[in-house]
Amino acid sequence: MILVLGLALILWFGGRYMGVSRRALISVQIILFTAVLFFQATLPAGNPLKDATGGSLANWLILAALAAVFLGYRALLGQLRARHDAAQPEPAQPQGTFKPAELDRYARHIVLREVGGPGQKRLKQAKVLVVGAGGLGAPALQYLAAMGVGTIGVIDHDVVDSSNLQRQVIHTDARIGMPKVFSAEQAIKAQNPFVDVRPFNRKLDAEIARDLIDDFDLVLDGTDDPDTRYLVNETCVALGKPLISGAISQWEGQISLFDPANGAPCYTCVFPEAAADGLAPSCAEAGVVGALPGVVGSMMALEAIKSITGAGETLRGRMLIYDGLYGETRSISVKRRVDCATCGHLGQ
Numbered sequence: 001m002i003l004v005l006g007l008a009l010i011l012w013f014g015g016r017y018m019g020v021s022r023r024a025l026i027s028v029q030i031i032l033f034t035a036v037l038f039f040q041a042t043l044p045a046g047n048p049l050k051d052a053t054g055g056s057l058a059n060w061l062i063l064a065a066l067a068a069v070f071l072g073y074r075a076l077l078g079q080l081r082a083r084h085d086a087a088q089p090e091p092a093q094p095q096g097t098f099k100p101a102e103l104d105r106y107a108r109h110i111v112l113r114e115v116g117g118p119g120q121k122r123l124k125q126a127k128v129l130v131v132g133a134g135g136l137g138a139p140a141l142q143y144l145a146a147m148g149v150g151t152i153g154v155i156d157h158d159v160v161d162s163s164n165l166q167r168q169v170i171h172t173d174a175r176i177g178m179p180k181v182f183s184a185e186q187a188i189k190a191q192n193p194f195v196d197v198r199p200f201n202r203k204l205d206a207e208i209a210r211d212l213i214d215d216f217d218l219v220l221d222g223t224d225d226p227d228t229r230y231l232v233n234e235t236c237v238a239l240g241k242p243l244i245s246g247a248i249s250q251w252e253g254q255i256s257l258f259d260p261a262n263g264a265p266c267y268t269c270v271f272p273e274a275a276a277d278g279l280a281p282s283c284a285e286a287g288v289v290g291a292l293p294g295v296v297g298s299m300m301a302l303e304a305i306k307s308i309t310g311a312g313e314t315l316r317g318r319m320l321i322y323d324g325l326y327g328e329t330r331s332i333s334v335k336r337r338v339d340c341a342t343c344g345h346l347g348q
């Protein structure tokens, strides 16, 4: 019997050592033991081959029963383990990986040569702050969300007013009276549940500007309040964050990417002083055509995707001016000023 078991062990481990498949090795073992059982059952007592292979059929049957119990126990354990594993929740997704539903959602980006899978991953990892959930903030937020920017912050202290709805398309009639940031949050989540929205229902002031902006990689400013614009610009310059700034009035809009850390001017380089009262009337005083913020706010989102993915050429060092009344667009180059009060200290 020991001879047969020794032979079985040599065949098993020798086969393993030579890289023979598990299936083939099990087949060899089955053939060996079938042959032994055959000898035990058919050969007369005293036969040398029968003696050499154990001498008794009963011993082999007991051994086979023990082996069957052992293998059955192992199979049962394996099944229980598989059921336990299946009951465990899915492990948390590592950052920057996509679920199948997201791959479907962003398919038109992924086929774009300039964006592709790596660009879409950068969008998912990006953190963008939008200052103002009004005319320009509305389309910018909608497209940032639709495009799959992973974390979108929005700060505004206004509530939705019926006079906003002619152009601020992220808000709805039913949400009149609701803080704009929560109305925007609802719209974004309804459009793209894979986006993390961070609403800040308050005015951006000097007290929080630095801590807030420091949490984001890129800032989009579409407010119509000069003090806020200068504050956002100063903070972005101090923290070295790029700032996409848009502005509109009546039929005309302008947009640029301010980034003195990378050679482009800052907002103060181009607009050293706020326009005197009365020279830059607000939308409420001068009026603004409904689709214009859609054009400029969407351009802001488009500059954001280029800035994040590195596609094409951004408006860094250029200002694009769009005249909606005559359907004309022109782009002017804008330069840093060494005597700029905000970014002059950075040097050329």
Ligand SMILES: [Zn+2]
Pocket: 260, 265, 266, 267, 268, 269, 270, 336, 337, 340, 341, 342, 343, 344
């Ligand atoms: Zn400057």
